[in-house]
Amino acid sequence: MPVCGCDRPLSRRQTLIGGATLGAASLTPALIPVAQAGLPLPPGEKPDTPFLFRLGRKPTPPAGAETEAAGIGTTAPAGAPPHRTLALDNINTGEKLTVTYMERGRYLPDALQEINHLMRDRRSGDVAPIDPALLDLISDLCLRLESRAPVRLISGYRAPETNSRMRSQDRAVARRSYHTRGMAADIALPGRSLGDLRRAAVSLSRGGVGSYPSSGFVHVDVGPPRTWNG
Structure with a gap:
């Protein structure tokens, strides 16, 4: 007898193909979780573990993302001291921190996270990995x-939005400042002149050095070696 409106019975091959097609059609989207299907989430739906963020700020990266970006837990460069301790004084927030961030030639994750927080963007509150x-x-x-005095921190990390606002007010602010990459800091050392600090930084030849005597700090970064006066 005719099947599915056909004039002749279906062959075994046609029957198998038709069954497979029917089986696939029966798996409607309602029965397949979107996440398992590998499809984008439809509007209004959220993943099981959404980013939590405050309005107007970038979401905080998931745990481990900063660790990977900053090289946390990796071995320090050859020839580096086996132990390193930093004493920092954030003059804008009043926060002070003395922490050993390297032991036996390895960076310590918890210590680096503390430093990241202290060197955060003071205007937006954004925290980012500081380059070890x-x-x-x-x-x-x-x-x-x-x-041995705590390093006076004038500026550490700077969010791109903050940098853009600063640049709109002062064209001397670099468009792609190393501050926005966690690779720069504006600092001063109590008991040491800015001239001494600048000369020491230049002698190390490990990045950019800018002198800002009217503002009371020296800019240091780990970009290409270069010097300037602000």
Whole structure:
């Protein structure tokens, strides 16, 4: 007898193909979780573990993202001291921190996270990984100048939005500032002149050095070696 309106019975091959098609059609989207299907989430739906963020700010990266970006837990460069401790004084927030961030030649994740927080963007509150190479540079400056006093931090990380606002008010602010990459800091050392700090930073030849005597700090970064006066 005719099947599905056909004039002749279906062959075994046609029957198998038709059954497979019917089976696929029976798996409606309602029965397949979107996440398992690998499809984008429809509007209005959220993943099981959404990012939590405050209005107007970037979402905080998931745990481990900063660790990977900053090289946390990795071995320090060859020739580096096996232990490093930094004393920082954020003059804008009043926060102080003395922390050993390297032991036995390895960076310590918890210590780096503390430093990331202290060196956050003071205007937006955004926190980002600070390049360990920058911390090593500041540590070596303290050793070179034989200073045990807390490093005065004027500026550390700077969110791109903050940098854009600053640039709109002062064209001397770099469009792609190393501050926005966690690779720069504006610092001063109590008991040491800005001239001494600048000369020490230039002698290390490990990045950019800018002198800002009217503002009371020296800019140091771990970009290409270069110097300027602000």
